[in-house]
Amino acid sequence: MDQLITGDFQVNGDAYEPKTLVDGAYRQLRRDIIEGRHAPGAKLRVEHLKDEYEVGAGTLREALALLVSDSLVVAQGQRGFRVAPISLADLEDITRTRVMLESEALRQSIAHGDEAWEGNLVSAFHLLTRAEEKLAGDLDGSVNEWEERNRVFHETLIGACGSRWIRHFLAILYRQSERYRRISVLNRPVPQDVHEEHEQIFKAAIARDADEACRLLSGHIWRAFHTVSAVPEFAQESASRKVANGR
Amino acid sequence: MDQLITGDFQVNGDAYEPKTLVDGAYRQLRRDIIEGRHAPGAKLRVEHLKDEYEVGAGTLREALALLVSDSLVVAQGQRGFRVAPISLADLEDITRTRVMLESEALRQSIAHGDEAWEGNLVSAFHLLTRAEEKLAGDLDGSVNEWEERNRVFHETLIGACGSRWIRHFLAILYRQSERYRRISVLNRPVPQDVHEEHEQIFKAAIARDADEACRLLSGHIWRAFHTVSAVPEFAQESASRKVANGR
DNA sequence: AAAGCCAAAAATCTCGAGAAAAAACGTTGA
């Protein structure tokens, strides 16, 4: 199957070389939004951004249009583009939907996964473990590496799920979650419990214990939600939700 | 809340006035793809389409980029755009995913729906019934009206579901399903059984019988799948799937 | 006759400038 330029996850670890400027701007912009360099709700002025990303105005507009797909950018007719806003209520919705889809996907993956899948999973878990060790060692640049390997681990877990659509939706939801997680890790580094959770999920998956794996995975995802909701910025958000409702 | 130009379903029945040329081209193009005027897998040449839709090349490109969101168009780097291909396997995936999401959504909707929701549902069912009567009367232009009201009915059913994300994903899946259904109805008009199914679902929903409503709705959606799979074009497709795999 | 290669043609991708709309600002009047 052809490699789609706007496809979901990059399964192989190779560095992705953008084939077109639009694609390059799209990836760069997506990353900058997920990692919070463009704040939620912020206006995305084409005039400024075209200089920052070194492309023409039309090119940047097209990249922004692609980002509407992932619900990372919203377009308001005749009033330009904005970074999609965030809220605790939204994260709760994302989390609940993700738990439902990811449970189903994991169940299918465990049912249908072959030995190649097991191999990929062992590999992904190992790399994630190494990254978590580095993270505990407090190396500064290792956060991005951990994020990347965490993503690959979760992606591999459901990799043998036969449903492309579920995987597609999960890719979207994962990116959304990542935005929130990036905010929470700014305040507090990744807790050490997370490694143990990953290990338990990993073992249950290899043991083909679907019920246990889903139970653990659900707890894992919900725990991330609670970690974010404990962050002060969001505590105040849920208080001012009524205000935000107006308009 | 602001009206997003690339939002999901249009809830109110008012005619939507596109605020920008990009938005207009996007809607028109989306409709033309769903209704099969652009065949699945067909190449979408910007040079031709810009004349057909009477917009500039850049504008049309942006509209196409928006369509990638709905997975109705795929972009192949440096090789232009194509209408997303279809296959029976894809429809099966769509159907299975849709059943899962729509069951959950309907359950939530029945649990949380207030009287306003009931009112909307009664109204949507009534309009759908009228459209089905016209359809039985064999009026030619009434197919589009039926499609529209069928969409509104299904949308209203899950309208009280609290999860925006589930509704968003269902909107995407519904559009995908519609492409397939449009093909099957070309061969055989909507069966009269469908009205009875709608009525049963409607009654179960009003009676707040979630289990029964979900059971009926699942059967309803799966029946649509089987109707399509019986169409000759798809029977041969599933036979030639191996060929299609090769690039 | 089939495979490989080179040149012509088509299509894509990209950019900057002009038209239209929205936002910002200062002015005027009650």
Add this chain to the structure above:
DNA sequence: TCAACGTTTTTTCTCGAGATTTTTGGCTTT
């Protein structure tokens, strides 16, 4: 002092033309 209005400024939206890349077609060679 406040509100409403008109002008200025900024930003968005749109278009057509030029540079790259892909594809097509024909030619040569084995």
